[in-house]
Amino acid sequence: MGFLSYLISGISLGSIYAIIALGYTMVYGIAKMLNFAHGDVIMVGAYMSFMATAYIGWSPLASVVLAMAVCTLLGIIIERLAYKPLRNATSLAVLITAIGVSYFLQNIALLIWSSNPKSFTSIISLDSLRLFDGQLIISSVTLVTIAACIVIVYGLTMIVRYSKIGKAMRAVSEDKEAAQLMGIDVNQTISVTFAIGSGLAAVAGVLLCSAYPLLMPTVGAMPGIKAFTAAVFGGIGSIPGAMLGGILLGVIEILGKAYISTELSDAIVFSVLIIVLLVRPTGLLGKKISEKV
Amino acid sequence: MKKILKLKKDTRKNLITYGMIILAFLIVRFLSASGNISSAFRGQLVPICVYIVMAVSLNLTVGILGELSLGHAGFMSLGAFTGVIAAIILQGSVSNPLRLAIAMVLGAVIAGIAGLVVGVPALRLRGDYLAIVTLAFGEIIKNIINTLYVGIGENGFRISMVNAESLNLGERGTVIMNGPMGAVGIPKLATFASGFILIMVTLFIVLNLQNSRSGRAIMAVRDNRIAAESVGISVTRYKLMAFIISATLAGAAGALYALNFSTVVARKFDFNTSILILVFVVLGGMGNIRGSIIAATVLTVLPELLRAFNNYRMLLYAVILILVMLVSNNEQLKNMTKKFKGFFKIKRPSDLKGGTARE
Numbered sequence: 001m002g003f004l005s006y007l008i009s010g011i012s013l014g015s016i017y018a019i020i021a022l023g024y025t026m027v028y029g030i031a032k033m034l035n036f037a038h039g040d041v042i043m044v045g046a047y048m049s050f051m052a053t054a055y056i057g058w059s060p061l062a063s064v065v066l067a068m069a070v071c072t073l074l075g076i077i078i079e080r081l082a083y084k085p086l087r088n089a090t091s092l093a094v095l096i097t098a099i100g101v102s103y104f105l106q107n108i109a110l111l112i113w114s115s116n117p118k119s120f121t122s123i124i125s126l127d128s129l130r131l132f133d134g135q136l137i138i139s140s141v142t143l144v145t146i147a148a149c150i151v152i153v154y155g156l157t158m159i160v161r162y163s164k165i166g167k168a169m170r171a172v173s174e175d176k177e178a179a180q181l182m183g184i185d186v187n188q189t190i191s192v193t194f195a196i197g198s199g200l201a202a203v204a205g206v207l208l209c210s211a212y213p214l215l216m217p218t219v220g221a222m223p224g225i226k227a228f229t230a231a232v233f234g235g236i237g238s239i240p241g242a243m244l245g246g247i248l249l250g251v252i253e254i255l256g257k258a259y260i261s262t263e264l265s266d267a268i269v270f271s272v273l274i275i276v277l278l279v280r281p282t283g284l285l286g287k288k289i290s291e292k293v
Numbered sequence: 294m295k296k297i298l299k300l301k302k303d304t305r306k307n308l309i310t311y312g313m314i315i316l317a318f319l320i321v322r323f324l325s326a327s328g329n330i331s332s333a334f335r336g337q338l339v340p341i342c343v344y345i346v347m348a349v350s351l352n353l354t355v356g357i358l359g360e361l362s363l364g365h366a367g368f369m370s371l372g373a374f375t376g377v378i379a380a381i382i383l384q385g386s387v388s389n390p391l392r393l394a395i396a397m398v399l400g401a402v403i404a405g406i407a408g409l410v411v412g413v414p415a416l417r418l419r420g421d422y423l424a425i426v427t428l429a430f431g432e433i434i435k436n437i438i439n440t441l442y443v444g445i446g447e448n449g450f451r452i453s454m455v456n457a458e459s460l461n462l463g464e465r466g467t468v469i470m471n472g473p474m475g476a477v478g479i480p481k482l483a484t485f486a487s488g489f490i491l492i493m494v495t496l497f498i499v500l501n502l503q504n505s506r507s508g509r510a511i512m513a514v515r516d517n518r519i520a521a522e523s524v525g526i527s528v529t530r531y532k533l534m535a536f537i538i539s540a541t542l543a544g545a546a547g548a549l550y551a552l553n554f555s556t557v558v559a560r561k562f563d564f565n566t567s568i569l570i571l572v573f574v575v576l577g578g579m580g581n582i583r584g585s586i587i588a589a590t591v592l593t594v595l596p597e598l599l600r601a602f603n604n605y606r607m608l609l610y611a612v613i614l615i616l617v618m619l620v621s622n623n624e625q626l627k628n629m630t631k632k633f634k635g636f637f638k639i640k641r642p643s644d645l646k647g648g649t650a651r652e
Contacts, residue, residue, distance in 0.1 A: 034421045082615055089622040095361050095421055096575060100614030103568060107608040221564075225432075228425060261454075267436035270429035277422060278414040 005136055006258045007251060012142040012211065014250020015149030019204040020227035021234070021242035022156060023197030029173045029237035030193045033091065036098035037078060038201060039224015040105035043217060045071045045202030046209040047113060050120055060123035067202040075198025076191050084187065102221070109217035117216045120209040141210045148207060152200060153243045160239065165192055173237070222266070226253070229273040235286025244284060307500045310583045314496065317590075318489045325485075333597060339553040341593045342488025343546045346495045348573035348585040350542035353499050355571070356580030357508070358535040359515030360416070363567050364427030367434040368540040369547035370562035371407050372400030374438055376548025377476040377557065381469050382445055384480065393482040397491070397548040404544020407434075408537040416532040419518075423536075431567060438559035443470040475558030476551065483553035491549055492586075495542050499582060502538065511535045565607075572610045575617050 020042060027035045045067040052063035082101050086094045122141055129138040160166035168189045171179040180186050208223060209215050226249060234245025249269060256268040276283065300308070321338065324330050347369060354362045376396035383392045407430070415426035442453040446466020453459045456472070470476045502508045510531045513521040522528050551557045573592060577584030596606055620626060 034424070082619070085619055086622055089618075090359070091421060092355070092359055092361055092579075093618045093622050095424055096571070097615050097618040099363075099568065099571070100611050100618065103607065103611035104615065107611055111604060111608070225425075225428060229429065232422075232425070261440065263440045264436055267433040270433050273429050274411070274414055274426060277418060277426060281414075281418050281422075 002258075005138075006254050008136075008138055008142060010251035010254035011247055012145045012250070013254055014230075014247035015145045016204050016208050016211070016246075017223065017227045017230045017250050018149050018243040018246025019152055019200050019207070020223060021231040021246045022152065022239060023201050023204075024228050024231040025234075025236055025238065025242040026156075026169070026193050026197050028231070030169055031083070031190050033083065033094045034098060034228070035083075035194075035197070036095065036224075037101040037105055038197065039220040039222075039227070040102050040109075041071050041074060041078075041198045041201040041220070042205035042208065042224060043109060043220035044074060044105060045205035046120065046215055046219060047109065048202070049123065049206045050118060050209070050215055053121065053123070054118075060125075064123065064203065064206050067206055068199045071202035071205075072195045072199040075194040075201075078198075079191055079194040084190075102224075106217050106221065113217060115217060117214040120213040120215045122210040122213065123206055124210055141207070145207045145211065148203065149243065149246075152203070153239065156196075156200075157239055159196075165189065169193060226269055229269065232273060232283055233276050235283030238283070238285045241283055241285035303504050306583075307496075307504075310500065310586070311493070311496060313583070314489070314492055314586070318485075321485070334594075337593065337597065338485040339483045339488050339549065341590055342485070342492055343550040343553075344570070344573065344589040344593050345492050345586050346546035346549075347543055347570045348577065348589040349492075349495050349499055349582055350539045350546070351570050352574045352577070352580065352582060352585045353502070353535055353539040353542075355574050356578075356585075357499075357503060357515065358511055358532060358539075360532065360536070361421065361424040361571075362427040362536070362539070363424050363564065363571070364411070364429070364431030364434075365539075365543055365570050366562040366564070366566035367427070367431030368404040368407060368543035369550065369566070370431075370434050370438060370559060372397075372404045372544025372547030373551035373557055373562065374470065374476060374547075374559075375403040375544070376400035377479050377551045378443060378469055379548075380480055380482060380552055381467065381478070382450065389480075389482055390487070392480075393484075393487055393549075393552060396482070396552060397487075397545045400548030401541045401545040404547065405537050405541035407544075408540025409533070412533050412536040412540075416536060417529055428564065428567075431562070431564060435559045435563055438470070438475075439473050441470055442468070442472050444468040473558070475556055475560075477556050479552060479555050479557065481553065481555065483549050488549060491545060495545075496582070498538065498542065502535075503582070507531065507534060569610070572613055576613055 020038065023038050023041075024035065027033065027038070048067040048070045049060075049063040052058040052066050053060060058066070078101055082097050083094065086097060124140050124144050128140055129143060130136070131138070158166075160169060168179070168184045169192075171182065171184055172186055172189045176186055179189075204223075204227075205220065209219065227246065230245035230249040231242050232245070233249055234241030234243070249272065252272060253265055253269050257265040260268065321330070325335065347365060351362060351365045354360055354365075376399065379396040379399045380392055383395060387395070411426060411430045412423075415423040440454050442456060442459070444451050444466055467478065469478075502511075510521070510526045511534070513524075513526055514528050514531050518528055547562070569592075570589075573589040574585050576592070577586070577588030596603065602609075
């Protein structure tokens with residue numbers, strides 16, 4: 001029963017990684033950049049939800065909506081101010097800027113909310129599920145997280161596949177110039193991608209802090225990096241890949257913690273990244289892209 | 294004077310860089326001898342040297358190779374702990390300067406090997422993979438060192454990942470690394486002079502590499518990988534070369550850094566340290582070695598003087614990163630500076646030679 005319970009908490013943690021990884025993978029697919037600040041948008045989302053429930057007394061659901069709205073706006077602003085001027089710059093310049101933005105958000109949060117951890121009250125207050133005469137207890141947060149992940153991945157796949165903006169996204173990710181010639185507003189498409197990714201980051205932030213209730217300005221940094229690892233693991237640019245990579249990584253992390261070593265769990269997760277890059281650089285579901293001169 | 298003007302532009306630039314370091318060393322030596330240096334500043338001398346070496350070596354990866362490394366502190370960490378272990382094991386058997394030198398060389402070698410291990414999977418790939426792999430590497434190193442117990446005692450050299458007791462060191466044994474508490478009882482071998490020598494060695498290696506055949510190959514890979522590949526430059530080989538040299542130098546700097554303090558913890562060499570060094574490089578100008586030296590010195594000394602603004606320091610660093618990138622990639626600004634440069638261009642003898650006669 002121990003193994004099953006670890007497995008389920010692994011899937012739950014992995015679902016959070018998957019939701020974050022979706023943001024990375026979509027932005028990477030379309031803007032060809034690694035949005036380092038994505039992890040810190042998670043943190044902002046979690047703080048927004050925390051403030052709305054703890055200080056203003058909003059209902060949990062309303063606080064999530066607020067967090068999503070703020071993060072969506074934040075994503076668009078970041079893209080406009082920091083990334084858009086660098087559209088034609090080298091990827092090194094964009095990456096350094098993204099790290100700057102990430103650092104900026106962390107330190108602004110440090111000044112506003114201080115480094116003292118705040119205890120986040122879970123937004124989900126349902127009873128836990130008891131199975132096998134109470135031998136296996138699955139908390140409601142776990143169930144909601146997994147359900148949210150499935151709904152989000154399904155919804156996003158549908159949007160990307162059938163909606164007008166989704167088609168625009170796929171076109172831009174394939175060939176920016178050709179898309180522009182077909183009358184697609186590339187800048188707007190990239191903005192929408194950032195908006196969706198950041199909105200999802202807010203959901204991930206709230207779920208993350210519901211499961212691990214300590215809220216600090218650095219809370220998003222590590223899950224952000226791990227989610228990127230998940231995106232690479234699953235094949236960057238692929239939505240099902242992000243989900244698969246996220247869940248596998250979550251399971252590996254929790255099982256590693258349980259059976260190998262608590263201190264080394266991060267090392268195990270990151271070793272996975274290095275091994276994946278050695279063996280299958282395009283990830284599990286990634287496509288190999290040949291390069292044209 | 295005429296002789297200096299006749300030298301090649303690169304050589305002249307490098308000589309100025311060396312001269313700057315030697316001059317700074319002599320001035321600090323002189324001030325120190327006459328007692329004009331506060332003890333707080335004296336304590337910072339070795340860290341300044343270390344950060345200069347870190348910045349110059351990271352500049353090799355970021356500026357000259359054009360790849361981003363976010364785990365430079367990880368190499369520093371490896372060098373630091375290797376150096377400490379070597380220094381403690383050799384206690385009493387060799388003289389202090391030699392012990393420091395051996396510690397630094399060993400730290401450099403181990404960091405270089407780690408550079409190879411990390412570089413091979415990451416550098417074969419295109420895109421931002423090196424950044425994320427080096428970041429992961431830094432975290433792995435921090436994690437592993439935090440669980441490592443190392444000691445030397447009756448049974449010789451022992452390593453454990455459980456706790457200090459399981460090392461079985463006996464009564465006269467010493468614990469060198471104590472898990473999360475880090476390395477303890479470090480002999481303070483580092484001196485300002487050794488820092489100066491390390492900077493000179495680093496400059497010698499990096500500047501000579503930059504102006505060598507390999508260096509030009511590395512820069513060709515940075516500027517246009519496909520074009521470089523098509524003229525027969527082995528991209529992976531040169532990328533690895535630059536990256537490993539960079540890691541090696543960081544390892545030596547780490548050993549020097551650790552041997553300046555009595556205790557060192559793995560947390561000191563975290564992501565923030567890597568970013569700090571990146572800020573030195575970006576502010577000093579990517580690919581500009583002299584700029585890295587100046588930025589590292591100023592940004593290490595300045596926070597001590599501006600303690601009141603300590604809360605805003607990291608915020609300022611973030612803003613520096615963003616603004617430098619936005620400004621240096623601004624097309625309009627680039628064109629403007631080009632015009633300015635053309636207007637104020639200093640006419641050197643070499644420009645006139647063979648050209649149309651002026652005046």
